[in-house]
Amino acid sequence: xxxxxxxxxxxxxxxxxxxxxxxxxxxxxxxxxxxxxxxxxxxxxxxxxxxxxxxxxxxxxxxxxxxxxxxxxxxxxxxxxxxxxxxxxxxxxxxxxxxxxxxxxxxxxxxxxxxxxxx
Amino acid sequence: xxxxxxxxxxxxxxxxxxxxxxxxxxxxxxxxxxxxxxxxxxxxxxxxxxxxxxxxxxxxxxxxxxxxxxxxxxxxxxxxxxxxxxxxxxxxxxxxxxxxxxxxxxxxxxxxxxxxxxx
Numbered sequence: 647x648x649x650x651x652x653x654x655x656x657x658x659x660x661x662x663x664x665x666x667x668x669x670x671x672x673x674x675x676x677x678x679x680x681x682x683x684x685x686x687x688x689x690x691x692x693x694x695x696x697x698x699x700x701x702x703x704x705x706x707x708x709x710x711x712x713x714x715x716x717x718x719x720x721x722x723x724x725x726x727x728x729x730x731x732x733x734x735x736x737x738x739x740x741x742x743x744x745x746x747x748x749x750x751x752x753x754x755x756x757x758x759x760x761x762x763x764x765x
Numbered sequence: 766x767x768x769x770x771x772x773x774x775x776x777x778x779x780x781x782x783x784x785x786x787x788x789x790x791x792x793x794x795x796x797x798x799x800x801x802x803x804x805x806x807x808x809x810x811x812x813x814x815x816x817x818x819x820x821x822x823x824x825x826x827x828x829x830x831x832x833x834x835x836x837x838x839x840x841x842x843x844x845x846x847x848x849x850x851x852x853x854x855x856x857x858x859x860x861x862x863x864x865x866x867x868x869x870x871x872x873x874x875x876x877x878x879x880x881x882x883x884x
Contacts, residue, residue, distance in 0.1 A: 655788070655792070657785075657788070664884075665784040665787050665788075665884060666822040666824075666883050666884030668784050668787075668788050669774070669776070669784075669787050669788045669791035669792070669822045669884065670791070670820045670821075670822050672788035672789070672791065672792050673774065673788070673791050673792045673794075673795035673796075673820055673822075674795075674818060674820065675792075676792035676793075676795060676796050677792075677795050677796055677799045677818060678818075680796045680799065680800065681799065681803075681814075684800075695800075698851065699793060699796060699797075701789045701792055701793065702789075703785040703788045703789050703792075705785075732817065764785050765783075765784060765785030765788065
């Protein structure tokens, strides 16, 4: 069975961030997850890079759903990156805007992220 | 004079990509630039990480402007990442969607990217 490695980035839709802002926050999460993975899970990192660093951007309704995902990341031992915005523009300082998860196998990620829609 | 290190990611606005698609493409560029920088310019990479990996997402009108920026990156010796989409969704396979530049000092980046608007 094919079980690709991917990274999932969950973004809050309730903040109504502009598309440039969203892109910046998602990129923060992706870079942080990639660097952690490179450091702590070289095998999965290499497979992710070699398969074109697949990324899936999903949306969550608000902070509560993001916190719930964060808890699942912690309890499941996923690599993750919790992004809080500096808040110079668009959102309050410290706002939890998005969460990067993985890279990890789809079979591990899908049970916790598979029910959310793509952004 | 303060001369921060930042990464600039230029995105084509003529492709009318959705915000999730844009975020994914920008994240590709950011990860690739970060990894290249970590490999080839550790000092700047470290400074960029230590100053919260500043990213600026700008928009260009189309492929011609992106190609022009790419040429400037090559001739100026910047680290860059040229992102061509696999094209499963929204755009044709191989479409040049965005370009990551840096991380590098603002004083070096601004002459080539400073005239573009934020996305």
